[in-house]
Amino acid sequence: MNVGIIDYGVGNLGSVMRALEELRVTPNLITSPSEIDHNDCLILPGVGNFSECMKRLSDGGWPDAIKDSVAYGRPLLGICLGMQLLASSGTEGPIDEPLRNTPGLDLIKGSVQRLDRLGCNFRVPHMGWNSIIHHGAASPLFASIPDGTDFYFVHSYAFVTDSDQHLLATTSYGVAMTAAVGEGCVWGTQFHPEKSSRAGHRVLKNFLEIVAC
Structure with missing residues (x-):
């Protein structure tokens, strides 16, 4: 199985690659949209700022290629900010324009908003281990993962x-918020x-098993 990790210049790829290697999968760093078709599935990581990451994706010609890949049926997993980029829009702008509304990939309808604007009164960012609760019927992405399982979060927007x-799963940090999303062959955590x-690692294994089906 060829697992492509989209490298659009935001870093933080090493830990994803190591986790996949521990699952006996050899990940491929994709540095150009033309390389997407050589992979069975895609992982979209993300760290930093929504608007800046969308600009990097757009400047690199990624959005249309990612959307075409999803339309073809190639599974995609977004991680952290990579999940947020799946949304229709995000309100996280540059430091000098923090509330600018920026279009996202629009693969899953919704918006990305700052935690305190959603009613969170706790310290932002939400950082550390927190439990999740399945929303509705358990998704294959969470096979063998019970409610109350802890995962590691670092984010200021939801x-x-x-x-x-x-909505596949939620977590609570002063307010209930999205922990995972999914639609068709697109998922995000x-x-x-x-x-x-x-x-x-079980979530990643489940994603790979979905791809292999």
């Missing part, structure tokens, strides 16, 4: 889906599975 049917010990 994905607010337009429809509950795209707000937490870092590659940094979440056995449970996180």
Whole structure:
């Protein structure tokens, strides 16, 4: 199986690659949209700022290639900010324009909003281990992972889906918020599975098993 990790210049790829290697998969760093078709599935990592990452994706010609890949049926997993980029839009802008609304990949309808604007009164960012609760029927992404399992989070913004049917799991940090989303062959986790010990590796294994089906 060829697992492509989209490298658009945001770093933080090493831990994802190591986690996949521990699952006996050889990941491929994709540095150009033309390389997408050589892979069975894609992983979109992300760290930093929504608007800046979308600019990097756009400057590199990634959005249309990613959307075409998904339309073809190639599974995609977004991680942390990579999950947020799946949204229709995000309100995280540059430091000098923090509330600018930036279009996202629009693969799962919804918006990305700052935690305190969603009613969170705790310290932002939400950082550390926190438990998740399945929303509705358990997704194959969470096979063998019970409610209450802890994962590692680092984020100041959260994905607010337009429809509950795209919400796979939630977590609580002063307010209930999205922990995972999914639609068709597209999934996303707000937490870092590659940094979440056995449970996180199980999520990655489940994703690979979905791809292999």
